[in-house]
Every structure is written in structure tokens, then in C-alpha cells.
Amino acid sequence: MDINCAVLTPIGKPFEGRRNGALSPHFPLLALFPALRLLSSLVLPFMVGGILVFFTVVLAVKVRSRGRRSRCWRLYIEFASDVFREGFLDNQYTQLLQLQDENEPKFVLQVGTLFLEDSEKLLNQLRGILDKQDVDFEKLDACVRKLTGSSASIGANRLKNVCMPFHNCCKKGSKEGCLKCLQQVAQEYLLVKSKLETLFKLEKQILAAGVSVPVLSLQQQ
Amino acid sequence: MDPSRAASTPSYGPPGDGGGPAPEFPAGLRVLLVDDDPTCLKILDRMLRKCLYDVTTCSRAAVALSTLREKKGWFDLVLSDVYMPDMDGFKLLEHIGLEMDLPVIMMSADDHKDVVMKGVTHGACDYIIKPVRMESLKNIWQHVVRKKRNELKELENSGSVEEDDKHKRSLDDGDNASSGCVGNWKNAKRKKEEEEEEMVEEHDDSSNTKKPRVVWSVDLHQQFVTAVNQLGVDKAVPKKILELMNVAGLTRENVASHLQKYRLYLRRVSVPQHHSRFDAHFASAQEVTYNSIGSVSGYDFQALAASTQLLPHNIAALHSGPRSATNTGMGVSAIDQIGFLNSGKQVTNSSNIISSSVQQINSRQMSDIHGPSNNIELNQHGQSQQVVQPFGSINRQFGEGTTKFFSSPSSELTNFSLPRGTINGQPNNSLARHMNQHGQQFPISQQRSNMEITWQGQGLPRSRGQLLTETACHDSRLVSALLQQVPSNNIPNHVSGGLETSANMLTSLPANYMNASCSTSPQALYPDVHNSFITGLAGSCYPRVSSIGATPQTGSVKALSNSSNLKGMDNHVPNYDIIAEQHQNKSQDWKLQNVNLPYQSGQNLRHGQSTIDCRSSLMGNQDSTSSAKNGFNGNAGTVVKNIISTGSDTDKEKRECIVQHKTNLVENCNRVTYDGIPDFSYQDILFEDNIITNELMNVVRKQQQEGIEQVDNEFNFNPPV
Numbered sequence: 001m002d003i004n005c006a007v008l009t010p011i012g013k014p015f016e017g018r019r020n021g022a023l024s025p026h027f028p029l030l031a032l033f034p035a036l037r038l039l040s041s042l043v044l045p046f047m048v049g050g051i052l053v054f055f056t057v058v059l060a061v062k063v064r065s066r067g068r069r070s071r072c073w074r075l076y077i078e079f080a081s082d083v084f085r086e087g088f089l090d091n092q093y094t095q096l097l098q099l100q101d102e103n104e105p106k107f108v109l110q111v112g113t114l115f116l117e118d119s120e121k122l123l124n125q126l127r128g129i130l131d132k133q134d135v136d137f138e139k140l141d142a143c144v145r146k147l148t149g150s151s152a153s154i155g156a157n158r159l160k161n162v163c164m165p166f167h168n169c170c171k172k173g174s175k176e177g178c179l180k181c182l183q184q185v186a187q188e189y190l191l192v193k194s195k196l197e198t199l200f201k202l203e204k205q206i207l208a209a210g211v212s213v214p215v216l217s218l219q220q221q
Numbered sequence: 222m223d224p225s226r227a228a229s230t231p232s233y234g235p236p237g238d239g240g241g242p243a244p245e246f247p248a249g250l251r252v253l254l255v256d257d258d259p260t261c262l263k264i265l266d267r268m269l270r271k272c273l274y275d276v277t278t279c280s281r282a283a284v285a286l287s288t289l290r291e292k293k294g295w296f297d298l299v300l301s302d303v304y305m306p307d308m309d310g311f312k313l314l315e316h317i318g319l320e321m322d323l324p325v326i327m328m329s330a331d332d333h334k335d336v337v338m339k340g341v342t343h344g345a346c347d348y349i350i351k352p353v354r355m356e357s358l359k360n361i362w363q364h365v366v367r368k369k370r371n372e373l374k375e376l377e378n379s380g381s382v383e384e385d386d387k388h389k390r391s392l393d394d395g396d397n398a399s400s401g402c403v404g405n406w407k408n409a410k411r412k413k414e415e416e417e418e419e420m421v422e423e424h425d426d427s428s429n430t431k432k433p434r435v436v437w438s439v440d441l442h443q444q445f446v447t448a449v450n451q452l453g454v455d456k457a458v459p460k461k462i463l464e465l466m467n468v469a470g471l472t473r474e475n476v477a478s479h480l481q482k483y484r485l486y487l488r489r490v491s492v493p494q495h496h497s498r499f500d501a502h503f504a505s506a507q508e509v510t511y512n513s514i515g516s517v518s519g520y521d522f523q524a525l526a527a528s529t530q531l532l533p534h535n536i537a538a539l540h541s542g543p544r545s546a547t548n549t550g551m552g553v554s555a556i557d558q559i560g561f562l563n564s565g566k567q568v569t570n571s572s573n574i575i576s577s578s579v580q581q582i583n584s585r586q587m588s589d590i591h592g593p594s595n596n597i598e599l600n601q602h603g604q605s606q607q608v609v610q611p612f613g614s615i616n617r618q619f620g621e622g623t624t625k626f627f628s629s630p631s632s633e634l635t636n637f638s639l640p641r642g643t644i645n646g647q648p649n650n651s652l653a654r655h656m657n658q659h660g661q662q663f664p665i666s667q668q669r670s671n672m673e674i675t676w677q678g679q680g681l682p683r684s685r686g687q688l689l690t691e692t693a694c695h696d697s698r699l700v701s702a703l704l705q706q707v708p709s710n711n712i713p714n715h716v717s718g719g720l721e722t723s724a725n726m727l728t729s730l731p732a733n734y735m736n737a738s739c740s741t742s743p744q745a746l747y748p749d750v751h752n753s754f755i756t757g758l759a760g761s762c763y764p765r766v767s768s769i770g771a772t773p774q775t776g777s778v779k780a781l782s783n784s785s786n787l788k789g790m791d792n793h794v795p796n797y798d799i800i801a802e803q804h805q806n807k808s809q810d811w812k813l814q815n816v817n818l819p820y821q822s823g824q825n826l827r828h829g830q831s832t833i834d835c836r837s838s839l840m841g842n843q844d845s846t847s848s849a850k851n852g853f854n855g856n857a858g859t860v861v862k863n864i865i866s867t868g869s870d871t872d873k874e875k876r877e878c879i880v881q882h883k884t885n886l887v888e889n890c891n892r893v894t895y896d897g898i899p900d901f902s903y904q905d906i907l908f909e910d911n912i913i914t915n916e917l918m919n920v921v922r923k924q925q926q927e928g929i930e931q932v933d934n935e936f937n938f939n940p941p942v
Contacts, residue, residue: 092352092354095354095355096264098355099264099267099268099271099355104267107267110263111260111263111264111267114259114260114263115260118258118259118260142304142306145304145330145331146257146258146304148330149258149261149302149304149329149330149351150258150260150261152330152351152352153258153260153261153264153265153351153352153353154260154264155352160330
């Protein structure tokens with residue numbers, strides 16, 4: 001099957017083209033292939049959803065003497081591409097990036113932070129409910145639903161996907177199933193948390209370097 | 222709407238009702254956002270502001286509700302999450318719809334079909350699946366516009382004249398989304414709000430818990446009225462009504478609230494002097510009930526029309542009364558009125574009235590009898606309550622033995638503020654006929670016709686009556702013809718004491734009628750309608766029909782009464798012819814009017830008489846007339862046509878008249894605010910369709926030149942408060 005790749009193009013920044021033969025600064029395409037294969041399986045849910053069919057990752061990096069700035073920028077782009085490729089975040093996130101402008105330059109940062117905090121609380125709540133002898137599945141379901149909504153809104157796709165079976169377990173009333181799901185959810189949460197935090201950090205670095213953060217956009221191919 | 226229209230750059234701007242220039246639509250749309258998830262809340266808030274909307278956020282439903290209550294009219298749209306801790310989103314949705322009637326959009330990550338269906342059934346305008354994208358939010362303004370449009374339509378139907386008219390025009394200009402809307406929707410909104418408050422109150426009265434709204438269609442209302450009449454207005458209890466109606470999905474509460482409104486309507490209708498908004502009010506106040514009422518009145522109207530052949534005129538009148546929210550109510554409303562009249566009262570009274578004195582009948586009957594039917598007519602014209610009342614009151618009187626209707630017919634007649642007031646004559650005929658068939662309705666129809674005739678002459682309030690009156694006025698001859706017909710019918714029905722008076726009235730009615738220059742033809746139609754309506758009325762009780770025969774018929778009255786013999790509807794036909802002939806001459810408008818009213822309801826005017834048959838068939842066809850674009854028009858038009866055509870050779874003529882008239886009527890109706898006229902479908906019917914508006918307008922204008930006041934002028938009925 002075709003490789004699903006996410007095309008990530010920085011749109012906020014003109015780039016001067018690719019450096020010839022310099023694969024090291026950016027991920028080698030070859031190296032990408034295995035990752036891409038892996039990616040396809042990862043983004044299978046994506047495909048199933050039928051939202052994003054094909055993605056190609058294109059890294060456009062300025063190589064020349066941006067130096068630190070370009071390096072930061074590059075890192076950012078690369079990392080972001082990775083994140084998207086692996087399905088941690090989807091185009092909803094890019095939409096949020098587009099909402100960011102001069103009026104609200106830190107919008108995504110704020111929202112992301114808010115999301116992480118809120119999700120943490122929800123997870124704790126879930127744990128608390130499942131810890132009890134008598135599991136209140138209604139309450140559990142409500143929490144899961146909330147988590148699903150949050151992750152969907154922020155674009156945390158994988159997290160949202162693992163919430164679905166959790167929701168089903170709640171409906172069935174199976175405590176064991178719920179516990180298992182909770183584990184998965186917790187795991188995904190930690191992953192997306194680290195990705196987001198890294199992204200934010202890289203953004204900070206770019207800004208510190210005096211470069212404007214590129215606005216990523218997913219392109220379908 | 223394209224924001225790009227405005228040259229100015231869109232800005233957030235102050236709230237719509239704030240100071241300063243209104244932002245370019247849809248910028249500045251005031252949205253209330255309710256979501257317990259802070260992440261979603263923040264994201265949506267940002268997105269909405271990016272769309273240049275004016276956003277207020279709430280994380281709790283209770284807070285949102287209190288905010289909405291405190292700041293009524295402050296918001297245009299509500300966006301709410303489905304799953305919230307303190308209150309279910311659907312419950313909030315219900316509350317908002319019930320109290321503020323704002324468009325509400327639900328959101329959730331849950332995309333299961335049953336949840337979405339729940340949103341729909343609870344009245345949500347839209348259901349958005351999370352994650353919410355910008356594109357989805359960009360177009361939410363459409364729900365606001367749509368709702369406003371619908372409300373305007375309803376208001377117009379219920380007789381709010383100018384405002385709606387303007388709005389309608391502006392809206393119809395095809396630029397809802399454009400600047401046309403900009404100025405308008407704010408004004409409309411305000412006006413609507415004022416009017417809505419009345420409605421809302423009524424709505425609130427009706428149900429504690431908001432359920433999916435029951436739409437009281439014309440048919441449903443007819444059934445309701447039938448049931449009520451069977452039981453007796455005073456004795457009717459929701460439970461029994463429900464049983465009689467035997468409609469699936471209707472709850473006792475629905476019926477109870479509707480009954481309450483109906484009773485209010487009747488009360489209003491019984492007072493001729495009251496602001497003409499009875500019907501309109503009644504109708505407009507309750508969107509839902511309108512239909513039902515309208516259906517009722519339509520029914521009456523039709524019956525009346527059928528019997529008295531006042532068709533166009535009467536029908537219109539009738540319809541104007543009880544405007545049902547749905548246009549279909551028109552016919553129904555008329556009929557309802559008739560039915561109402563008939564069932565509850567002694568039909569004979571009506572007939573008597575007619576015979577005795579047309580005028581009296583008109584005024585009186587209109588005021589009294591009409592009750593419902595009055596409303597129809599009155600409603601439309603607002604002012605014409607009197608007119609309507611007589612009709613309705615006739616019934617009432619009959620049943621209740623109120624002779625007041627009868628006693629002071631003359632005075633009453635004059636009371637009709639209906640400018641045209643000529644409608645009355647006709648219905649009688651139809652009623653008579655109709656009643657013959659049923660044996661009961663006849664009297665009522667007669668009354669109706671009587672009332673109508675006189676009604677018009679009296680200068681009944683125009684709102685509804687304008688249309689009616691116009692037609693009525695035009696054909697005074699018809700009126701007289703009708704009167705003749707009517708008397709026979711009405712007289713018996715008419716209040717016992719007033720037989721002679723009614724007869725007199727009838728005679729006078731024609732006179733008035735003539736004076737009023739209302740075309741009788743509509744009446745002719747009306748009677749037919751009535752008749753058919755009456756026949757269609759199942760179980761409607763027109764007990765007095767038979768008694769009418771005795772009505773003294775003065776010259777013209779006699780002629781009229783021919784058809785209106787309660788005993789046999791067949792008479793109706795002859796009358797109709799008479800009227801038709803007369804009608805031919807002028808009252809094109811009439812026909813339209815009359816037709817519009819009662820025919821809407823799908824009554825089978827299966828009347829023995831050709832006219833009636835025609836009518837019924839017409840009614841069935843809803844789009845026979847050219848103007849039959851909207852259901853109402855179609856019905857009315859068809860009905861009118863049928864009525865007219867069936868009876869006479871002037872079908873075509875009549876048809877045209879009718880069509881024209883209908884449009885006029887419709888137009889008039891649109892502008893007329895039915896005051897106090899309870900849900901006469903008539904009004905709704907008339908107003909709903911703009912199709913015939915133009916035509917009607919033309920016809921109306923012509924009529925106006927004949928001495929009838931501008932319909933438009935007349936129709937400044939204030940919506941019933």
C-alpha cells in the first residue's frame with residue numbers, strides 16, 4: 001500500500017532550498033522508508049477514518065548559514081514532521097496553529113498546556129474511580145468522554161483513538177477491560193505529552209533565536 | 222451572506238444591539254458558548270473570534286441559562302456541549318428553546334446516530350462533531366438567519382403587518398445573508414422579540430417540560446375543534462378531547478395547553494371590540510397552537526364558505542381569524558370557526574341572523590358567533606374582530622343561547638371594523654349548504670355567510686378582514702346573494718330570539734354589503750367552503766341547521782337562503798350561483814380571499830353541490846391556482862376556484878379573481894396582524910404564501926380604489942399582546 005506520508009511544509013518561512021546531498025541535517029529519506037512503513041501502520045486509524053490517505057513527508061530545510069536559527073528551525077520542522085507522521089497529532093493541531101497570529105502568539109502553547117493539565121486531572125480521576133471497589137461506570141464513562149473531546153479538540157489523535165475502546169469497556173461494565181484501557185490511555189497520554197512539550201520547547205528556542213515559528217500545515221497528496 | 226459585501230472591514234463591533242454601526246453580518250454575531258471542558262472552550266472561543274463573532278463563554282450550563290435569562294435578546298446563537306456535568310446539554314437545549322427560542326447548536330465528540338437524533342428531536346439547529354473545525358463554525362450564522370426568517374413568516378401569518386411585511390420584503394429580496402439582512406435582522410429580531418415575548422409566554426404556559434413541539438396543523442386543529450365541539454366547549458376536558466381525537470403521539474398536555482389557548486381565543490373573539498388581534502394573537506402566540514386553531518377556524522371557515530358561498534371572502538375572513546401557524550390552518554381555521562360555531566352553538570342562529578339582518582348578523586355574529594371564525598376574519602384584519610366574531614359568536618350564541626348576538630345585530634354589525642365587511646353574506650350560504658349535508662353545520666355556515674356579508678359592510682377590521690372585506694366589498698351583490706342564502710341558514714341558527722333580527726340582518730347585510738362593495742363572490746366561495754367544510758367536519762354538530770329554514774328572508778335573503786337550507790345542502794348550489802354571478806362582476810378579490818381561508822384545510826368539501834365539490838377538489842389540489850405556490854395559496858386558490866367555478870360559469874373569472882385575490886389576500890394577510898384572533902389557520906394560510914401576494918395586492922388595490930381602504934393601511938394590527 002502506498003506510503004502514507006504527512007507532508008509538512010513550513011509556511012511561515014521561506015526557505016532557500018535544500019542542500020544538496022546533505023542528508024544529515026534532515027532525516028534521510030531512505031531512513032524514512034522503514035519509518036514510513038511503520039508510520040503507515042501507525043496511521044492506519046487515520047486511514048480507516050479515511051481522512052488522510054496519503055502523506056508524504058517533505059522536509060524543506062534551509063541549510064545555509066542560518067546557523068543556530070536555522071538549526072532550531074530545522075529541528076522543529078523535523079520533529080514536528082515526526083510527530084505528525086506517527087499520528088500523535090493530526091491536522092486539527094495544524095488548524096490550531098493557524099489560529100495563532102500576532103494577536104495571540106502563544107495560543108497553541110496555552111491551549112496545549114491547558115490540555116495537558118486537564119488530561120492529567122482526568123486520568124487521576126479515572127484512576128480514582130477504578131480504584132474503588134464499586135466502580136461507577138457512569139462517572140467513568142463521563143470522564144472518558146471528556147478526555148475524548150479534549151484530545152479530539154487538540155488534535156491528539158492517538159490518544160483519542162485509545163479512548164474509544166475505553167468507552168466501550170465502560171459501557172460493558174467490565175472493570176478489567178477498563179483497567180487495561182486506562183493503562184493504554186495513560187501510556188498514550190505520556191507520549192503525546194512529551195511530544196507536545198518538546199514541540200513547545202523547540203518553538204521557544206526558535207523564538208529565542210529571533211526566528212518566527214513556522215506554521216505547519218498538513219498537505220494531502 | 223457574504224461578509225465581503227460590506228466595504229468596511231469586518232470588526233468585532235459592539236453587540237448587535239449596542240451602539241455604533243452594526244458590524245457587517247455575520248461578524249458580530251453574538252454567540253454564547255457553553256462547554257465544561259476548558260480546552261475545548263478555549264479553542265472554540267478562539268475559533269469563533271477568528272470568525273469575528275462576539276463570543277461569551279460559560280463552563281456551566283446553569284450559568285449559561287441564567288445569563289441568557291438575564292440578558293434576554295443579547296444573544297443570537299448558543300453553542301453547547303452535549304455532555305456536561307451539571308446539566309444535560311439536551312435539557313439546556315430545551316430550556317433555551319422554550320424560554321428564549323434561540324437557535325442552539327450542539328457539539329460532541331460522540332457521533333452516534335442516536336445521540337445526534339436526540340439533538341434533532343430536542344430542537345437543536347445543528348449538531349457538530351468534535352473536533353470542531355473552523356469551517357463548521359464559519360457558517361453557523363445561517364441558523365440565526367433561518368430562524369429569523371421563519372419567525373417572521375409566522376408573525377406575518379399571525380397578522381403582524383408592517384414589520385413582517387417589511388421584513389418579508391427585505392428577506393424576500395433575496396439577500397438574507399447580505400446587507401439586506403443586516404439592517405433587517407436586527408430590526409426584525411427586535412420586533413420579533415417583542416412579539417415573541419408574547420408568544421413565549423404562551424409557550425411557556427403550554428408545557429412545563431419542553432417536548433418536541435407538537436405542530437398543530439390545520440387538520441389536527443380541526444380534529445381538536447371537532448372534539449371540543451362534540452364535548453361542548455365548556456365541558457371539554459383534555460383527556461376526553463384526546464380520546465376523541467385519537468391522534469397518535471399527542472399527549473394530554475399538548476391538548477390541555479392547546480385547549481387553554483383555544484379558550485382564550487374564543488373569549489377574545491367573543492368580544493368584538495377587542496383589539497383585533499385575538500386571532501392573530503392567539504394564533505401567533507402559539508406557533509403550535511396556531512395550526513390547530515387555524516385548523517379549527519379554517520374548518521369553520523370552510524364550512525361557512527361552503528354554505529354561504531362567501532368563499533373567497535369568508536374564507537379569507539375565517540382564515541384570518543384563527544391563524545394557524547401553518548398556512549394550512551387557514552382553511553381549517555375558517556372551518557374551525559364554523560365548526561366551532563356550529564358545533565357549539567345552534568347553527569340556526571347564524572342562519573337566523575343572516576336572515577334577520579345582515580348587518581346585525583355581521584356585527585353580531587361576527588363578534589359573537591365567530592368566536593373562532595371571527596377570529597379568523599378578525600385576525601387577519603385585526604380590526605375585524607368584530608366581524609369575525611359575529612360569525613363565531615353566532616355559533617357561540619347558538620350553543621349558549623346567547624342572543625346578544627342576535628339582539629343587537631345591527632349595532633354589532635356596524636361594529637365590525639372590517640373595512641370590507643362584506644364577507645359575511647356568503648358564508649351563510651355555504652354554511653347552509655354545508656349544514657344541510659351534515660344537518661348541523663348548515664346553520665353555522667349560514668351564520669358565517671351572514672356574518673361575513675355584514676361583516677364586510679361594516680368595515681370590519683381589516684387585518685383579516687381586509688382581504689375578506691375587499692372581496693366582500695366588491696361584490697355587494699354577491700353579498701346580497703349570499704345573504705339571501707345565508708338567511709335561510711342562519712336564521713334558524715341564529716339566536717332563537719333573533720331570528721327575525723337575523724333575517725333582518727341578512728337583508729341589511731346585503732345592503733351593507735352592497736355598500737361595502739365587497740364582492741360577494743368570495744362569500745360565495747366561502748359558503749361553499751363552509752359547506753364543504755362542514756361536511757368535512759366530522760361529527761361537527763350543527764344542530765340548528767334545520768331550524769334555519771324558518772328564517773324570514775327578506776328579499777335577498779331569501780335567495781341566499783335557498784342554498785342555505787339546512788335541510789339540504791343542495792340549495793347551496795343555487796345560491797352559489799347567484800353569488801357567483803354577482804361575484805363575477807367584481808369581487809375577484811373576494812374569491813381569493815375566501816378561498817384562501819378555509820380551503821386550506823384539506824376538508825373534503827364533498828358537498829352535494831357542485832360548488833362545494835369543486836371546492837373540495839380544489840382544496841385537495843393545492844396547487845391548482847396559480848398562486849398555489851405555497852400550500853396555503855394553493856388551497857385557498859383551489860378552493861376558491863372550485864367554489865366559484867363549480868357553481869357558475871364564471872369559473873374562470875372567479876378563478877382569476879380568486880387568484881388575484883388570493884394574492885392580495887395573502888399579501889394583506891401578511892401585513893395584517895391578527896389581533897386576538899386565535900390560531901385561525903386562515904391567517905396563516907393567507908399569509909404564508911407570498912405567491913399570491915402580488916396578485917392579491919393588485920386586486921386589493923383595485924378594490925381599494927373602489928372605496929375600500931387600503932388594505933395595507935388597515936393591516937396595522939398590532940400583534941396581540
